[in-house]
Amino acid sequence: MKFNEPATTNPIDQLKIVGQPVNRIDGPLKTTGTAPYAMDRHDVVPNQAHGYIIGSAIPKGRIVSMDLAAAKAAPGVLAIVTAANAGKLNKGNFNTALLLGGPRIEHYHQAVALVVAETFEQARDAAHLVRIKYEREGGVFDLHAVRNKAAAPKKDGSAESKVGNFTGAFASAPVKLDAEYHTAHESHSMMEPHASIAAWDGDRLTVWTSNQMIAWNAGDLAKTLGIPKAKVHVMSPYIGGGFGSKLFTRADALLAALGARAARRPVKVTLQRALIPNNTTHRSATIQRIRIGATREGKITAIAHDTASGNLPEGSPENAATQTRSLYAGEHRMTSNRVAVMDLPEANAMRAPGEAPGMAALEIAMDEMAEKLGIDPVQFRILNDTQVVPDNPEKPASADPQSKKPEEKKKHNPHPPFSQRQFIQCLQTGAQRFGWDKRSAKPGQVRDGRWLVGMGMASAFRDNMLTKSAARVRLDRRGFLTVETDMTDIGTGSYTIIAQTASEMMGIPLERVKVRLGDSSFPASCGSGGQWGGNNSTAGVYAACMKLRDAVAQKAGFDPQRAIFADGLVRAGDKSMPLAQAVGEREIVAEDLIEYGDISERFQQSTFGAHFVEVGVDAVTCEVRIRRMLAVCAAGRILNPKTARSQVIGAMTMGVGAALMEELAVDARLGFFVNHDLASYEVPVHADIPHQEVIFLDETDPMSSPMKAKGIAELGICGVAAAIANAVYNATGVRVRSYPITLDKLI
Numbered sequence: 001m002k003f004n005e006p007a008t009t010n011p012i013d014q015l016k017i018v019g020q021p022v023n024r025i026d027g028p029l030k031t032t033g034t035a036p037y038a039m040d041r042h043d044v045v046p047n048q049a050h051g052y053i054i055g056s057a058i059p060k061g062r063i064v065s066m067d068l069a070a071a072k073a074a075p076g077v078l079a080i081v082t083a084a085n086a087g088k089l090n091k092g093n094f095n096t097a098l099l100l101g102g103p104r105i106e107h108y109h110q111a112v113a114l115v116v117a118e119t120f121e122q123a124r125d126a127a128h129l130v131r132i133k134y135e136r137e138g139g140v141f142d143l144h145a146v147r148n149k150a151a152a153p154k155k156d157g158s159a160e161s162k163v164g165n166f167t168g169a170f171a172s173a174p175v176k177l178d179a180e181y182h183t184a185h186e187s188h189s190m191m192e193p194h195a196s197i198a199a200w201d202g203d204r205l206t207v208w209t210s211n212q213m214i215a216w217n218a219g220d221l222a223k224t225l226g227i228p229k230a231k232v233h234v235m236s237p238y239i240g241g242g243f244g245s246k247l248f249t250r251a252d253a254l255l256a257a258l259g260a261r262a263a264r265r266p267v268k269v270t271l272q273r274a275l276i277p278n279n280t281t282h283r284s285a286t287i288q289r290i291r292i293g294a295t296r297e298g299k300i301t302a303i304a305h306d307t308a309s310g311n312l313p314e315g316s317p318e319n320a321a322t323q324t325r326s327l328y329a330g331e332h333r334m335t336s337n338r339v340a341v342m343d344l345p346e347a348n349a350m351r352a353p354g355e356a357p358g359m360a361a362l363e364i365a366m367d368e369m370a371e372k373l374g375i376d377p378v379q380f381r382i383l384n385d386t387q388v389v390p391d392n393p394e395k396p397a398s399a400d401p402q403s404k405k406p407e408e409k410k411k412h413n414p415h416p417p418f419s420q421r422q423f424i425q426c427l428q429t430g431a432q433r434f435g436w437d438k439r440s441a442k443p444g445q446v447r448d449g450r451w452l453v454g455m456g457m458a459s460a461f462r463d464n465m466l467t468k469s470a471a472r473v474r475l476d477r478r479g480f481l482t483v484e485t486d487m488t489d490i491g492t493g494s495y496t497i498i499a500q501t502a503s504e505m506m507g508i509p510l511e512r513v514k515v516r517l518g519d520s521s522f523p524a525s526c527g528s529g530g531q532w533g534g535n536n537s538t539a540g541v542y543a544a545c546m547k548l549r550d551a552v553a554q555k556a557g558f559d560p561q562r563a564i565f566a567d568g569l570v571r572a573g574d575k576s577m578p579l580a581q582a583v584g585e586r587e588i589v590a591e592d593l594i595e596y597g598d599i600s601e602r603f604q605q606s607t608f609g610a611h612f613v614e615v616g617v618d619a620v621t622c623e624v625r626i627r628r629m630l631a632v633c634a635a636g637r638i639l640n641p642k643t644a645r646s647q648v649i650g651a652m653t654m655g656v657g658a659a660l661m662e663e664l665a666v667d668a669r670l671g672f673f674v675n676h677d678l679a680s681y682e683v684p685v686h687a688d689i690p691h692q693e694v695i696f697l698d699e700t701d702p703m704s705s706p707m708k709a710k711g712i713a714e715l716g717i718c719g720v721a722a723a724i725a726n727a728v729y730n731a732t733g734v735r736v737r738s739y740p741i742t743l744d745k746l747i
């Protein structure tokens with residue numbers, strides 16, 4: 001089904017089941033510890049051996065020699081895989097560094113060997129007997145030292161943008177701000193480590209893993225190993241969090257496959273927690289310069305946002321300036337997303353890549369400008385609303401395999417309208433519900449015992465991406481429906497909203513729908529990433545169900561155009577038939593794909609919101625405590641308010657981490673992230689989050705898909721850190737422009 005015009009009224013609009021706060025179908029499995037995560041799957045294949053990864057002890061250079069003799073002779077050892085004996089490996093589509101290094105070393109803890117043994121303990125013991133001699137080269141580990149070398153990546157023609165004459169307009173603006181903001185290197189820190197079990201059957205590879213994007217993963221495993229994609233079967237039905245760290249194939253999956261080939265046994269590999277921050281990906285730190293010029297009345301006339309981040313050679317920048325092209329009005333503008341070549345581990349997508357750190361900076365700048373202007377921060381944002389995109393540089397054809405074909409490209413519009421933009425409504429609703437009018441505009445005025453109390457707010461903004469997604473539906477002769485798609489559920493509620501969609505479409509109760517996900521033998525979905533999963537995966541199920549409805553109606557002898565599906569029946573006029581009867585002896589199977597034309601180029605699709613936060617800052621120790629948080633979101637139709645709320649409060653919590661705690665500390669001598677565990681890389685716990693509220697504005701977006709829904713899970717983090725920073729300023733009068741806002745920055 002091609003979707004390229006606004007959605008009309010369709011079966012989803014009944015909203016009997018879609019839009020209801022249905023409990024997560026996988027909830028009981030998760031809360032009872034019985035959901036089979038990759039590393040728990042002792043049962044899927046017998047005779048599993050265990051692999052233990054050795055990470056490089058240097059950040060850059062080469063391996064001179066590896067002495068494997070003692071390890072090979074250790075008890076239980078079955079095989080040792082290194083780049084020297086693994087055979088030819090190709091680079092995958094999505095990895096910047098090789099997943100198995102050697103002799104060349106690209107970053108600290110890059111995998112250099114896998115020891116396979118009968119037990120995990122034997123593999124670990126033997127790994128400690130491997131002796132590696134390295135030749136270390138110098139490297140670049142401090143972003144601030146190379147910030148001036150940051151450049152726009154050549155392969156991305158839209159890394160920089162310009163509209164009008166920023167320099168002139170900024171110079172002549174009566175009120176202006178020129179400030180610099182820093183965000184920290186961050187680690188996804190999902191609960192479940194990366195883990196895979198691999199088994200070969202002849203030349204066919206089966207991998208049980210934990211991954212957000214099944215089709216990408218199967219494709220990259222095949223490409224890396226140099227085998228046909230059809231020979232790779234990947235399964236990932238339950239995932240203990242991803243946040244972007246599991247978008248791509250990682251060392252656990254590749255090395256499990258190589259280990260299984262070498263040991264001629266199924267092999268299980270779990271990345272030990274201490275390996276994850278340096279072996280996998282992280283979000284790069286950023287240095288962001290923001291300049292805003294405005295009239296005395298508060299109209300922005302000039303706005304510039306320049307960002308620098310770091311990555312390995314060929315790596316992408318953290319696109320922290322991108323949202324500044326769309327969020328606020330202003331005639332003269334400039335943005336840049338630049339990247340400096342560094343030798344830290346690979347930087348890549350983490351929840352709301354670009355916007356999360358970008359909004360963390362931009363929204364402090366907006367608070368600072370509002371103060372300079374003497375205008376309320378909510379009002380200042382309302383004053384600078386825009387209904388068209390002010391700066392929409394033409395995007396070059398992307399390397400993403402899901403990208404549109406050239407013939408679908410239409411004329412470029414430099415100022416497309418938004419499909420929906422209830423931004424002002426979010427700001428106003430939030431201000432009213434939070435009691436914003438009680439905020440003292442002057443900082444440092446409110447005291448509650450030992451606490452200095454302050455309120456802050458920030459806008460939320462995140463793009464909504466449309467990407468194709470397929471599904472297969474089977475209706476059996478009992479009237480039960482099975483949905484099969486390689487979509488994943490990374491804790492987001494995919495199982496539940498997909499079941500709700502199928503249930504609504506076919507007019508059968510939820511209990512009669514079984515959803516099967518995360519299997520590369522199922523039709524390829526959009527996967528879980530970039531907050532595109534909810535809308536697109538359900539739209540794919542919608543498309544498949546439309547086909548199934550036609551097939552069922554035809555079998556019942558009804559006109560498919562007039563058929564109605566409700567109460568387990570298909571009806572046409574005054575005739576009706578139970579679905580089971582229409583199916584007859586065999587099942588009816590339908591498969592379809594939702595795909596999009598240029599609708600998201602004709603209409604800018606974004607999600608909007610506003611974050612409000614109250615903090616207390618200890619007047620003596622300067623510890624910051626969150627007192628309450630509110631998010632108001634406008635993100636299209638909310639398919640399930642319970643799972644959507646969970647996504648937003650989770651994202652808000654992650655925003656608290658970014659604001660107050662999270663920072664991968666770099667050892668610039670040895671070239672690695674030091675705090676590589678959950679004891680020293682701090683993330684918020686329940687006790688840090690006393691009160692959160694989420695309000696969804698009533699919205700449907702007919703441009704987004706037949707579901708009229710959008711993404712929500714990344715919107716929820718965008719702006720949170722700045723709302724906290726602004727609240728800390730309001731409480732104390734101390735303006736911190738460098739995250740995380742630890743107490744030393746307030747003393």
Ligand code: MOS
Binds near residue numbers: 247530531
């Ligand atoms: Mo998201 S960072 O695309 O999983």
